[in-house]
């Protein structure tokens with residue numbers, strides 16, 4: 001599918017900046033950000049044109065896995081592809097994310113090429 005607008009969710013402002021820059025270099029300059037899962041749900045309600053979600057796992061207020069479950073439980077957002085971007089690379093975590101509806105999983109640190117490849121595979 002053709003990805004235009006991407007929602008990036010991470011509690012680290014530095015990581016948000018790195019991801020926005022990486023996405024722009026990978027050919028996806030149109031991104032918006034949120035600082036945790038609850039904020040992500042608000043941004044999705046305000047932006048009905050989001051094509052893809054990239055979310056961190058460990059965040060205050062609402063973690064990435066809870067955010068994922070909320071996105072998949074809502075008929076308005078359940079079809080938006082969701083990629084977890086996290087330093088958690090334990091097999092059980094990856095399984096839980098995939099079983100909860102995540103399309104893919106990116107382990108930090110990542111490269112422009114790896115992000116590009118994952119998004120192009122959606």
Ligand SMILES: [Mg+2]
Nearest residue numbers: 011056058059
């Ligand atoms: Mg975090």
